[in-house]
Amino acid sequence: MRKIFFVVPILLVAVGIAWAQGGMKKKKPLPYEFGSVTINNYSQQAGMPPVVFDHWVHRQYYTCRLCHVDIGFGMTAGSTKVRSVDNMKGYFCGTCHNGKMAHGKKRIFESCAKEYTREEYKRCVKCHALERSAAREEEFYRFSEKMPNERFGNGINWEMAEEKGLIKPTDYLEGVSSKKANLKVTPDFAIKTKVEGMPDIIFSHKKHTVWNGCALCHPDIFIGVKKGTSKYTMVELFEGKYCGVCHDKVAFPQTDCQRCHTKPT
Amino acid sequence: MNTKGRLKLLILTGCLSLFVTLHTAYGEDAWRTDFDATCAQSNDAMALSMPELQKLIERCNSLQKIIETEEETVRKVFLKRLQMCRNLYVFVLETKMQEQKPK
Numbered sequence: 001m002r003k004i005f006f007v008v009p010i011l012l013v014a015v016g017i018a019w020a021q022g023g024m025k026k027k028k029p030l031p032y033e034f035g036s037v038t039i040n041n042y043s044q045q046a047g048m049p050p051v052v053f054d055h056w057v058h059r060q061y062y063t064c065r066l067c068h069v070d071i072g073f074g075m076t077a078g079s080t081k082v083r084s085v086d087n088m089k090g091y092f093c094g095t096c097h098n099g100k101m102a103h104g105k106k107r108i109f110e111s112c113a114k115e116y117t118r119e120e121y122k123r124c125v126k127c128h129a130l131e132r133s134a135a136r137e138e139e140f141y142r143f144s145e146k147m148p149n150e151r152f153g154n155g156i157n158w159e160m161a162e163e164k165g166l167i168k169p170t171d172y173l174e175g176v177s178s179k180k181a182n183l184k185v186t187p188d189f190a191i192k193t194k195v196e197g198m199p200d201i202i203f204s205h206k207k208h209t210v211w212n213g214c215a216l217c218h219p220d221i222f223i224g225v226k227k228g229t230s231k232y233t234m235v236e237l238f239e240g241k242y243c244g245v246c247h248d249k250v251a252f253p254q255t256d257c258q259r260c261h262t263k264p265t
Numbered sequence: 266m267n268t269k270g271r272l273k274l275l276i277l278t279g280c281l282s283l284f285v286t287l288h289t290a291y292g293e294d295a296w297r298t299d300f301d302a303t304c305a306q307s308n309d310a311m312a313l314s315m316p317e318l319q320k321l322i323e324r325c326n327s328l329q330k331i332i333e334t335e336e337e338t339v340r341k342v343f344l345k346r347l348q349m350c351r352n353l354y355v356f357v358l359e360t361k362m363q364e365q366k367p368k
Contacts, residue, residue: 181308
């Protein structure tokens with residue numbers, strides 16, 4: 001009995017320390033949840049559920065650059081502080097979600113309204129989702145079964161999907177994007193690893209610039225432009241810095257070592 | 266005031282309001298055109314010379330002053346976009362300057 005008085009406090013302290021350090025293991029997102037971002041700057045204040053933004057729905061149509069540079073969305077959830085009034089004016093989500101723009105024959109639904117009927121509320125909850133929708137989940141699986149497989153993330157190899165012509169992400173929106181000169185791509189280069197036996201990383205500018213351009217990564221995410229001027233550690237990457245800004249959150253996870261450490265040994 | 270005078274005043278008012286409307290619309294377009302032209306070179310930044318980069322940074326600075334006078338949403342979107350392309354030009358310029366420094 002006395003042992004209990006000794007063991008229980010120790011266990012409580014240990015759990016407390018683990019909790020305080022964020023030591024509880026993060027739940028691995030399911031394929032359809034990977035890349036989902038919850039945005040709740042103003043929604044709940046306005047009596048609406050937070051917005052659940054699914055990257056997979058959008059990245060099949062648009063490049064990362066188009067939304068994060070031309071439309072102006074930040075790279076972290078909630079950093080843009082989008083207000084419904086911004087959308088109604090035709091900015092941010094409202095750039096495309098204006099009830100006029102279409103994908104093929106499918107019209108993109110209009111985002112946000114000052115007043116809405118009970119019927120129109122169905123449109124609101126397409127983004128302001130209180131809980132996961134089974135229909136949305138099914139839509140994801142119907143989409144993903146046509147795509148090349150990937151081991152991690154949401155199970156879709158987006159790069160290959162584009163190579164095979166299964167997706168054609170747009171990089172230009174009339175009236176929004178600036179007409180740019182053709183991108184001059186810097187050749188691929190190797191980044192030396194510190195761990196013995198681990199192949200070096202082959203970084204492909206081509207693969208990254210085709211969806212991101214230059215300004216999305218430089219200088220905000222990567223300050224060094226000359227090879228070798230910046231040192232990165234896997235710890236920093238897993239903390240969400242450098243490559244970790246996208247990889248693990250939206251792009252394939254960094255646990256898929258072989259996707260980056262590709263230099264033949 | 267006689268009828269002729271009234272007519273003159275009416276024409277003058279019309280011209281003045283047309284001028285104000287056109288000026289506002291053109292002014293809006295002017296900064297946007299300038300913005301597009303300035304940020305369009307961000308794909309090319311590495312190939313630009315130092316004076317070209319310097320010039321683009323100056324254009325970004327002038328544009329910033331204009332955009333700051335716009336309404337809140339426009340300001341939020343375009344200041345962020347402008348900052349991204351300005352930062353890239355500054356970054357490339359600084360890199361080029363460092364490369365030129367004797368080792």
